Amino acid sequence: MKIALFSFLTTLAAPAGERVILFRERPVFINSGIEHSVSREDYERVRSWEPKAGSAAPLTSAQAVSIARSALAGKIDDHVLQAISLCEVNLYEKDIVKQLPVTGTRWFYLVSFTGKRPAPTRCVVTMSGVAASRRKFAD
């Protein structure tokens, strides 16, 4: 019964085929940016993990960088790794929080590469090793 209720709630929160937005790049004073999202199925496959001492992340930072490089192949050939962050969905972005499946938030890697252009090229990698799709959006 519990499983059935859980599945029902999950369906309500994020219908099949819908994408789950994990991160939104929004340059200051510009009403457009890039959304990083994964399919609902991919999101639900991500194992629950919390950063606590003695609990290694399911995916290492080096693996995340390698996945991000492959996902951005052709776009970042002349770029260098600028930063790698371990983060969660920004809880202040209410609409992003609302669309999350009931399984809750999941930690992910945000990998930033820098090249000739001032703005970095970023890639979100889930803890199950899936690189999020990038899509331009406008408010």
Next chain:
Amino acid sequence: MTRFLCCAVISLLAMKSQGQENVITGIRTWRLADGTAKRLQLVYVPENASAAYFSASPGKKNLPVPMARFSPEDQSVLREVASKKTRLCLAHEIPMRLDFPVGPAKLSASDFYLGGDLREWKHADGKSILARVVNLTDEDVSLLAQRSISRVALSDLSPEDIAYLERLKRKKESVLQIGDVQVEAGGWEGGPSHYVLIDYEEFVDFAKLPAGFEIALETALETAEKAFPPDTWKLAEFTETSSHTKKLRRTMFVYTAEFSLKPKSYQIAKRKWPASTTPTSWPGEKCVILYLAADGTLLSAIIGS
């Protein structure tokens, strides 16, 4: 005369041993035809070699000296510069000053030196010293050892030391900033409110470390677990960046762990890490930032503006 010959021989040997063009700093005691001599910094010799231009006082035009006024030996050096057989070392990252101070070194964030790697220098008398080059001329080298600067004549150095200096002049050895190095800055209210400064020796050691994301993350979490009561803190974000400046040819990985805090932990953080904890006036979420090196060493932040 003996010193001139020593310099000339050393330069020539170094040049031949490397099969490269001769590179000089141009800072030496130049001898005039009338028998007098003066230590000056050569800046330029035109192709026609009619005169040589030397650095004058700051803000003034370079001082031209007619070629005929120099001794025959120095005319020969200057003609080599004019014909480009000898190149003037103009790499400004190498410290080359006419009169570099000797004695206790002032090392701070605002008053730093540029210098070479820490290496063993061998004196002709058999003694050796672990030091960094902080100034170079055609006659001597200034060495920084344990925060004290001494000047050693090139003629008193070993062939290995001379070869090292030749590589340095050709940009084949690293030069770094010696003094406190700013590796990170952070803050909440319109610009940085705190800085992470580390000693140059530490920076050099940290720069040798490979990335240590997982090690630094584990240390950050252990530190928070020890410092704060359970359920009063949460990791908000953990980031790896690399720190370097244009003057530094080395890169160090720096890790930033930002923790969201409940009131009880916030009070602890304010006591333990006052510089990198949100100020009480901050209207947003209370948090603390811990800075770490790749081996998990906690780097302390200082308040600054």
